Amino acid sequence: MGAAYRVASELALQPEVDYPNSPFFLGPEAPCRFEAEVFNCVVRGEIPKQIDGTYYRCMPDHLWAPLYDDDVFINGDGAIDAVRIKDGHADFKQKFVRTERFTIERAARRAVFGKYRNRYTDDIRVKHKIHSTANTHVIYFEKQLLALKEDSLPYAMNPDTLETKGVYDFHGQYTSPTFTAHPKIDPHTGELITMGYEAKGDMTTDVAYFLFDKTGKKLEECWINTPYVGMMHDMAATDKWIVFILTPLAGVPLDLLKQGHKHFAWDENKPLTFGILPRRDAKPQDVKWFHYKNAFYGHSGNAFDGEDGCVYLDSPLTYMNKFWFFPPIGEDMHRAKSAQRPMRDPVSHYVRWKFDPNATDLYVEPEELVNVNGEMPKVDPRYETKPYNFVFLAMTDPEAEEAPAGGIYNAIAKCNINDGTYEYWSAGINIALHEVAFVPRFPEAPEADGYLISVVNRHDKLLTDIVILDTADMAKGPVAIIELPFRLRNGIHGSWVDQEDLPGEDFVKP
Ligand SMILES: C/C=C/c1ccc(O)c(OC)c1
Numbered sequence: 001m002g003a004a005y006r007v008a009s010e011l012a013l014q015p016e017v018d019y020p021n022s023p024f025f026l027g028p029e030a031p032c033r034f035e036a037e038v039f040n041c042v043v044r045g046e047i048p049k050q051i052d053g054t055y056y057r058c059m060p061d062h063l064w065a066p067l068y069d070d071d072v073f074i075n076g077d078g079a080i081d082a083v084r085i086k087d088g089h090a091d092f093k094q095k096f097v098r099t100e101r102f103t104i105e106r107a108a109r110r111a112v113f114g115k116y117r118n119r120y121t122d123d124i125r126v127k128h129k130i131h132s133t134a135n136t137h138v139i140y141f142e143k144q145l146l147a148l149k150e151d152s153l154p155y156a157m158n159p160d161t162l163e164t165k166g167v168y169d170f171h172g173q174y175t176s177p178t179f180t181a182h183p184k185i186d187p188h189t190g191e192l193i194t195m196g197y198e199a200k201g202d203m204t205t206d207v208a209y210f211l212f213d214k215t216g217k218k219l220e221e222c223w224i225n226t227p228y229v230g231m232m233h234d235m236a237a238t239d240k241w242i243v244f245i246l247t248p249l250a251g252v253p254l255d256l257l258k259q260g261h262k263h264f265a266w267d268e269n270k271p272l273t274f275g276i277l278p279r280r281d282a283k284p285q286d287v288k289w290f291h292y293k294n295a296f297y298g299h300s301g302n303a304f305d306g307e308d309g310c311v312y313l314d315s316p317l318t319y320m321n322k323f324w325f326f327p328p329i330g331e332d333m334h335r336a337k338s339a340q341r342p343m344r345d346p347v348s349h350y351v352r353w354k355f356d357p358n359a360t361d362l363y364v365e366p367e368e369l370v371n372v373n374g375e376m377p378k379v380d381p382r383y384e385t386k387p388y389n390f391v392f393l394a395m396t397d398p399e400a401e402e403a404p405a406g407g408i409y410n411a412i413a414k415c416n417i418n419d420g421t422y423e424y425w426s427a428g429i430n431i432a433l434h435e436v437a438f439v440p441r442f443p444e445a446p447e448a449d450g451y452l453i454s455v456v457n458r459h460d461k462l463l464t465d466i467v468i469l470d471t472a473d474m475a476k477g478p479v480a481i482i483e484l485p486f487r488l489r490n491g492i493h494g495s496w497v498d499q500e501d502l503p504g505e506d507f508v509k510p
Pocket residue numbers: 060074075135136150233298492
């Protein structure tokens with residue numbers, strides 16, 4: 001190391017960017033902090049000409065060193081990545097959502113907001129401001145992007161410029177202060193199905209369900225209460241039913257929150273719980289709650305109505321608290337320890353839950369569909385809310401001798417849920433793979449026949465690739481690799497939007 005750099009290493013970082021010494025902020029996960037535009041990205045291979053649209057993705061990226069060293073990666077500022085693909089070329093853009101937090105902290109040039117979902121840890125002057133980081137999911141509805149964080153309302157954005165328009169409450173029709181990061185858009189009706197939890201304030205059991213028609217007109221609003229307070233990250237919907245998912249990541253008592261405790265803590269005495277509610281003409285007394293044992297639920301694959309009148313929900317099931325950074329209840333809040341899983345069971349597998357609206361026994365036991373250690377399920381969107389045959393999962397390569405760095409995903413599987421078989425591409429060791437987006441090969445293509453888009457963080461090169469796979473030959477690996485000239489961080493969820501649904505051709509202005 002040259003003399004200049006020996007000196008540099010003795011110079012302290014300015015406090016506003018002196019990030020904690022934690023895996024959430026180091027090495028390949030060091031904050032990026034930039035906005036970007038790359039016209040005509042470097043591409044290897046051939047991007048199929050039929051692909052015409054934009055892939056949007058949400059990435060938490062702390063702009064400022066957090067006020068608390070034990071802050072979690074899911075409290076980073078939301079940046080939206082957009083990859084516009086047309087005629088075999090790709091243009092890239094990344095912009096931060098202009099949340100209130102973004103704007104206030106930019107003016108202050110430092111962090112002002114406190115811990116994840118704990119406004120009692122915010123600087124007193126922003127305690128009543130919108131807490132959203134808009135960092136979890138980005139969906140497309142009513143010709144705009146909605147950047148989502150489950151503790152707040154959506155932020156609406158322009159899909160071409162990625163400019164933030166502002167907080168969106170469906171023209172006053174949405175009356176909960178919280179909005180899930182996993183609303184569902186029914187591909188057959190264009191309706192938006194959504195909910196907010198802790199909907200009457202921190203640690204309340206209130207949940208508000210809403211249905212909007214494709215023009216954004218409210219069709220349903222129904223308020224219910226859950227058996228306990230817990231993280232309700234994802235949901236599910238069929239033609240006839242809504243499924244609420246309540247996990248044992250329990251909300252801590254309000255007085256602990258006020259003392260600065262993390263919002264959630266793993267409660268090994270609480271069961272993973274499901275509630276079903278009629279999708280139409282929903283009444284609070286209609287909700288019916290089912291429960292399993294103590295287990296972790298991340299995301300829903302799909303749900304559908306059976307001919308037997310039962311509601312079927314398919315999902316990965318995990319036997320340990322994947323969110324180990326939310327400690328067991330009752331323990332010191334700085335401790336990070338996982339709940340125990342039963343010995344020899346897989347960490348996760350893909351299962352089917354069955355809820356009988358007429359059941360008297362409210363205990364449910366899932367049936368295994370596919371034995372893979374995967375999460376971030378995606379089905380062909382044309383089959384959402386309907387019976388289906390295939391699910392894509394981000395997973396840990398079952399044949400790799402070493403786990404991928406950081407316990408993240410390094411393979412993508414196309415799973416047949418009818419016979420439990422799967423085909424997959426493994427990207428190797430020193431990389432992190434993400435949730436996929438699916439693009440049908442052509443509008444009437446068979447289910448799951450088409451292309452997958454995912455982001456690959458190359459820890460070997462500290463750069464990021466966007467890969468395109470052909471689902472007809474998963475094992476072959478990418479047919480095209482879009483090479484970005486910089487590194488992105490772990491992202492959460494994203495959406496593919498066909499060009500014919502987008503408002504214009506203004507993605508890249510000359
Ligand atoms: C897999 C991710 C799950 C998740 C749950 C709650 C959050 O606030 C969040 O923010 C990025 C992510």
